[in-house]
Structure formats: structure tokens, C-alpha cells
Amino acid sequence: MNPTDENRNDALIGRLAEADRRTNPRTPTALTATIRASGEVRRIKGEVADVSVEGCKIYTWGLHEGDEVWIAIAHLAPMPARVCWAAEGVVGLKFKGTLHQSLVTHLGFL
Numbered sequence: 080m081n082p083t084d085e086n087r088n089d090a091l092i093g094r095l096a097e098a099d100r101r102t103n104p105r106t107p108t109a110l111t112a113t114i115r116a117s118g119e120v121r122r123i124k125g126e127v128a129d130v131s132v133e134g135c136k137i138y139t140w141g142l143h144e145g146d147e148v149w150i151a152i153a154h155l156a157p158m159p160a161r162v163c164w165a166a167e168g169v170v171g172l173k174f175k176g177t178l179h180q181s182l183v184t185h186l187g188f189l
Contacts (some may be wrong), residue, residue: 085182105129105136106187110153112137117147119160127152129184134160134173142170153181153189 110127124141130152136150142148144165150172151157159175 086161103131103133105131106183107188108189110186110189112139112153113157114139114142115149115157116142127186128169130178130183132177132180132183133170136164136169136171137180138169140168148172152188 084189107129108127110130112125112127112135114123114125115121116123123139123141125137128136128138135150135152137150142162142165144162146162148160148162150160159173160172162170163173164171
């Protein structure tokens with residue numbers, strides 16, 4: 080492993096540790112999502128692993144930290160979000176707005 084890879088891994092570990100100190104609880108899910116990067120026509124499929132009022136974790140490829148996207152989870156209308164972190168095959172999204180807690184609870188039951 081070269082020093083650049085080590086620095087990236089250290090930075091990712093730091094962000095993941097910070098993510099564990101979230102103020103909003105995550106609800107586990109296994110829902111499909113369709114993601115489209117802003118300005119792109121291509122849509123990416125993914126699986127939502129968990130969701131909160133502020134964001135979600137998705138198993139998918141092709142997104143990078145800082146990407147602005149639109150995400151449609153299950154039957155919900157697309158909403159804007161930003162990729163906060165990305166690792167191999169998984170990304171963390173922060174919604175531009177917030178979801179109501181009752182909707183997050185509902186998504187956990189789908």
C-alpha cells in the first residue's frame with residue numbers, strides 16, 4: 080500500500096467514526112433507490128442500507144464525495160442530496176432538506 084492509499088484510508092476511517100456520532104438515529108432498510116447525478120442523464124441503481132431524517136447509506140457504484148445527486152428511494156419522489164463520503168461500493172448521502180421522522184419509520188417497514 081502506498082502512502083497516498085494510507086492517507087485516504089485514514090481519512091475515510093475518520094469520517095466513518097464521525098458518522099457514528101450522528102444526532103439522528105438510522106433506520107435499517109433494504110430498499111431500492113435510483114440516483115442521478117446533477118446534470119447527468121444516466122441513472123444509477125442502489126440499495127438503501129439505512130436512512131435517517133438527514134441522509135442515508137447506499138450500496139452503489141459510480142459516485143464520488145461531493146457529487147450533487149437526485150435520489151428516489153422506493154416510491155418517494157426524487158430529492159436532492161450530496162455525497163458526503165464514498166468507499167468501494169457504498170456512499171453516504173446527506174439530503175438537502177429533511178425527511179419527517181414518521182416517513183423514516185415507514186421506510187423501515189417496507
